[in-house]
Amino acid sequence: MKHTLLFVAAFLCAAFSAFGQVQAVDSLGLTVRLAKSASRIVSLSPASTEVLFAVGATVVGDTTYCVYPPEALAVEKVGGFSADSMSIEKILSLKPDLVVSNGKIHKPATDELARYGIPTFAYDPSGFDGIAAGIVAIGTLAGRKEAAVLVASIMKEKIAKVEKTIAVIPASQRLSVFWEVYNDPLMTCGSATFQHAIVEAGGGKDIFSDLAGSWPMVSAEEVIRRAPQAIMGADDHGEALTLDAIVKRPGWSLVPAVRSGKIFLIPTGIVSNPGPRVADGVLAVAKALYPRLFP
Known part of the structure; x- marks a missing residue:
């Protein structure tokens, strides 16, 4: 406060x-x-x-x-x-x-x-x-x-409340996340975006936090190499961001997130518009990654 x-x-x-x-x-x-x-x-x-x-x-x-x-x-x-x-x-x-x-x-x-x-x-x-x-x-x-x-x-304050709840999870145990903005070309959120902030505040470790700018293009090979434990994106991404669709991508069946089924679609309104509802986006990410902390 x-x-x-x-x-x-x-x-x-x-x-x-x-x-x-x-x-x-x-x-x-x-x-x-x-x-x-x-x-x-x-x-x-x-x-x-x-x-x-x-x-x-x-x-x-x-x-x-x-x-x-x-x-x-x-x-x-x-x-x-x-x-x-x-x-x-x-x-x-x-x-x-x-x-x-x-x-x-x-x-x-x-x-x-x-x-x-x-x-x-x-x-x-x-x-x-x-x-x-x-x-x-x-x-x-x-x-x-x-x-x-x-x-x-x-x-x-809503964001801080979520951060306080997930503070019990050591940094070394937090799930790594690939945030998919678009699938063709494959794009993610750069460290300058509020989507990156949403992932991190929700307890995820953005696998591309080292990329500056807004919407960098990345290769499928690099995503596979970085082995995210969860894959997330806005729900207006369509059928491209589902387990059935992703498992068909060459090599992606080896990704931990795909093997465990941790593919999460978040309502676009709370993760695509930089307004007061981003706090709801943080909560949605945290609930998806750590459901036991948010019964």
Whole structure:
């Protein structure tokens, strides 16, 4: 709890309001300043939509990929996920005072919005501290700072509770995990991603923790060589990440995870979107790996 309070106190020094103005630093390191709290916000990604609803912000537009919470389904749609799918005309028609993007992915769209004087905030965090900071930053800009601080604090406390439970397992006895992002080409999560953080906080030892970046491609031979004791991934990965499918991959029947049947699909919403529900992702990973600790 102490480290959470220290984090909140430090972050509130960076995101504050004065003379009616609000400001916060986004994931690209840019300071976003608004004349007043945003009351008509358009979200361009599922993660930012989840955060906005969690803190109680007013969302007037989001995308077809924004399905959580259920209330997001009723919001006006402005596009899909990529920048070129966004309808600038539709966004402008909603008269937003802030657009929350997914960072560099949406840069062509946000650059165009900037020409119309629409302020944008990039939300693309990595790691739990980055997610918590982003939640508070978005809440600050939306005039929901107190709610955002609470959401971020609860998220971190839930994660800490899981970590405390699995602390009884010595590091040498924790299961090694291969997190499969995609099967063709074979991809995993790099050490800079929140998926890596979810695996580690859930008590797993990421077999590719030595790889930097976001989504490195790896060879099947290297996965086999590193011999993970469990294989995990999001449940939207499809039929490619099942025991029946994996055992048919050349050489994979030798992998300990395949021999023991430890292939786990985790609900995508809690491991693919960097929002407050990543705490649920940590718990899901821990329950899969160490069910006896979570009866």
